[in-house]
Amino acid sequence: MCGIVGLFIKNPALESQLGALVAPMLSEMTERGPDSAGIAVYRNPQEDGCKITVLAQQQDFDWGALEAAISNNFSLRDITVTRNHAVLSLDSEIDEVQDWMKDNWSNLSITSAGTNIEIFKGKGNPAEFIDQFDIKSMTGTHALGHTRMATESAITTEHSHPFSTGQDLCLVHNGSLSNHNRLRETLRKKGVQFKTDNDSEVAAGYLSWRLSEGDDLDQALNHAIEDLDGFYTFAIGTRDGFAVMRDPIGCKPAIMAETDDWAAMSSEYRAIATLPGAENARIWEPEPTQIYSWKRS
Amino acid sequence: MIEINLDKSSVRELNEKLQGGSVGDKFSINNTVGKHALSVGLTTDVDVEINGHVGYYCAGMNQKANIVINGNAGPGLAENMMSGEVRVTGNASQYAAATAHGGLLVIEGDSSSRCGISMKGVNIVVGGNIGHMSAFMAQSGCLVVCGDAGDALGDSIYEAKLYVRGKVKSLGTDCIEKEMRDEHKKELQQLLSQSKMSHGVEEFRRYGSARKLYNFDIDQVDDY
Numbered sequence: 085m086c087g088i089v090g091l092f093i094k095n096p097a098l099e100s101q102l103g104a105l106v107a108p109m110l111s112e113m114t115e116r117g118p119d120s121a122g123i124a125v126y127r128n129p130q131e132d133g134c135k136i137t138v139l140a141q142q143q144d145f146d147w148g149a150l151e152a153a154i155s156n157n158f159s160l161r162d163i164t165v166t167r168n169h170a171v172l173s174l175d176s177e178i179d180e181v182q183d184w185m186k187d188n189w190s191n192l193s194i195t196s197a198g199t200n201i202e203i204f205k206g207k208g209n210p211a212e213f214i215d216q217f218d219i220k221s222m223t224g225t226h227a228l229g230h231t232r233m234a235t236e237s238a239i240t241t242e243h244s245h246p247f248s249t250g251q252d253l254c255l256v257h258n259g260s261l262s263n264h265n266r267l268r269e270t271l272r273k274k275g276v277q278f279k280t281d282n283d284s285e286v287a288a289g290y291l292s293w294r295l296s297e298g299d300d301l302d303q304a305l306n307h308a309i310e311d312l313d314g315f316y317t318f319a320i321g322t323r324d325g326f327a328v329m330r331d332p333i334g335c336k337p338a339i340m341a342e343t344d345d346w347a348a349m350s351s352e353y354r355a356i357a358t359l360p361g362a363e364n365a366r367i368w369e370p371e372p373t374q375i376y377s378w379k380r381s
Numbered sequence: 382m383i384e385i386n387l388d389k390s391s392v393r394e395l396n397e398k399l400q401g402g403s404v405g406d407k408f409s410i411n412n413t414v415g416k417h418a419l420s421v422g423l424t425t426d427v428d429v430e431i432n433g434h435v436g437y438y439c440a441g442m443n444q445k446a447n448i449v450i451n452g453n454a455g456p457g458l459a460e461n462m463m464s465g466e467v468r469v470t471g472n473a474s475q476y477a478a479a480t481a482h483g484g485l486l487v488i489e490g491d492s493s494s495r496c497g498i499s500m501k502g503v504n505i506v507v508g509g510n511i512g513h514m515s516a517f518m519a520q521s522g523c524l525v526v527c528g529d530a531g532d533a534l535g536d537s538i539y540e541a542k543l544y545v546r547g548k549v550k551s552l553g554t555d556c557i558e559k560e561m562r563d564e565h566k567k568e569l570q571q572l573l574s575q576s577k578m579s580h581g582v583e584e585f586r587r588y589g590s591a592r593k594l595y596n597f598d599i600d601q602v603d604d605y
Binding site: 335 | 414456
């Protein structure tokens, strides 16, 4: 199992309540995924700069040392530490920062990179995660969340979703892939790097690879239908919106809803029911292999 | 009318109350917010009105009760229903009335994939469209679709009867279009009026088993 939620704010007046709206959705999906939880939130765009979220394995990581080292090498605008995550805003080339992090800070992993995206994730009950990362106070344009019930691989923070698939892109997955081991090896030969043995990370890596080959998101997802074997409902976060796609058999649940104020997706209606005006929303079940997407105009 | 508010009552308390109802009792259930397994395992002729959307496995194993859901239903609606009537005013998700033995399920909106999978005698009337792999291995009963049917309708079907008013995207293995004889028109007319659908029987086509995939051949009895 696993639970997925996604919320896209259409009415800018609600952007200040993004976290307050998405936290109950995530909480409602606890029974589908009590092992770990994660969220990708799109907020505070860095004009002419970049933003990177990093995750430390140790809770007592010395963030001061990282801040000093980054400031010596790059133009650091800001660092915001929340427990074992830190969001770095910089006036620097994002690829250079990422390469430098990989070379010098191998005990940190980069959970997201881009201008708007921030990804936080953690082991344990979603309710604890929501409190620890103060999800309810988050503002922003859209967010994707995931609650995990591990079936394929270990329960660790790094195995938790969302997975970054490129700049300002991320993936959450409900389902299981059956050809992930072979596909991981194929992708490694093409230069895609993996941190875990998780099947969903392979889907994320696959999409990253397709996008780096020049596909747009729709093309990458259509290629995924050919190359991924297994069950999946995917929600993919983009800089200005998100997309949803189910596998050809469509046995993993998904429900979508839209009002004038917001558009939402979830594994079950009960997560959407927590949103204001849900009872009068337009509600539908996404068709298999059809891509649904929302974009900020 | 006995009112049960799921803000105050747990799902277990709800089902205990409904299962303990007497013939003719009327229940009204509010604040459903997509909860699972509402109104399941009823065995008495009671009327249940559920106001709001429901989650997985609503009205499962129903016997005799008359259940109306004013909203949409999640996966597994009326699974293994034995008798009685279940009506949804909105849409239903996957595998509605799976393995159901009897009674009538009416879905006024659309029903998604695997509607009536392995149905064993239930009658299902869908006002809108149905998704792929519906009536897979359907054994008996009728599936009436007033809209269109998705891919692989009636794959590996036994003796269930499928009536579709709109287009069928594709038929499953061993499922074929069949002649609409008077007995079928009569049966369909009865189901349409019972479910309060206003279409004419002439607008429907009938599909069923070609009986090539499963058959018992008396001349080959020694092979069995």
